[in-house]
Amino acid sequence: MWTREFNLRDHLGNVRVVIRKGGNGQAEIVQQKGYYPFGGEISQFSTGTGTNRHWYNGKELQDDLNLYWYDYGARFYDPELARWHTIDNKAEKYYQFSPYVYAANNPIRFIDPDGNDWWDAVVGTAIGLATNIVSGSTSLRNSYTPTDAADYNNALRSTDATAMTGGGIIVKGGGGAAATGLATAAAGGTLSLTGVGAVVGAPAAGIGLSVAEAGAATVLGGTILMANSSTNAAAGYKYGQDGTQTPSKTVWKEKGSSARIDVENPNPGQRDGQIHYQDANGNKYMYDPNSNSFKMKNTETGKFDVNAPKKVNNLLNDEKFMKGIDKAKKYLGE
Known part of the structure; x- marks a missing residue:
């Protein structure tokens, strides 16, 4: 037999109290937890022996191996160290912060719902x-x-x-x-x-x-x-x-060459838009925003899932080239 329980959260999504309906019809506290700013537990403010596993930011506490890390989806977070255990996949956007810090080192104001941003x-x-x-x-x-x-x-x-x-x-x-x-x-x-x-x-x-x-x-x-x-x-x-509807638009062109970056977003919200780079020889490479890299077409599957040559991906280190990529992203609503 199961019993319905309710999580009471604060403004940051932290579960503070778990309650359920008591025998007298009134709410009774099953568990409660206090937190330090970065998610560490304050033992004197934590009571109860329930089975709830969702606490800091409402995330699931993984304690099976006694690691006590929180699962955010994209990364695991350690509240004792106040650090992620893997690098931020958007580290290039926040160069002023360590790629392992949580929420710009300001957990009172900011939250990170999924470990990405x-x-x-x-x-x-x-x-x-x-x-x-x-x-x-x-x-x-x-x-x-x-x-x-x-x-x-x-x-x-x-x-x-x-x-x-x-x-x-x-x-x-x-x-x-x-x-x-x-x-x-x-x-x-x-x-x-x-x-x-x-x-x-x-x-x-x-x-x-x-x-x-x-x-x-x-x-x-x-x-x-x-x-x-x-x-x-x-x-x-x-x-x-959804971004801006556009059949095809060139957002960057290399001087003295036919190489260019194009963006396509013909049906916002219905199909994914795409950014691709076409070199001077007409070879086409698709930009993957998740890995911040270009992919080339797989001749067997027809999909763009093969890493592009190093010289193509090295273009992403060029400031002017990246401005073209960023401009294309805006058309896709990213």
């Missing part, structure tokens, strides 16, 4: 908050080009869900305040009309109406949050993923 989660949260507060501002979400579309969209989705839930709580709380205020006003008014305790009754009516007004304003604020978050959620979460 950390910045867009922060920007996504900020833009998500703004667009949930200001009505009709959904289009602002397209004003930012994320470095990692998945992180950015996950942050927007999480912010919308929080705004929807928070708005509902505000509406309920505000409604209760309004009802209490009106009841107080009614009671105060009755006392005044009957002449009993008129000195006390009249102020009570005024206070009650003030509480009712504040409660109504709170309800309105909660309703706006719910409406905006619903509108934003309905727009979907594919920002920065």
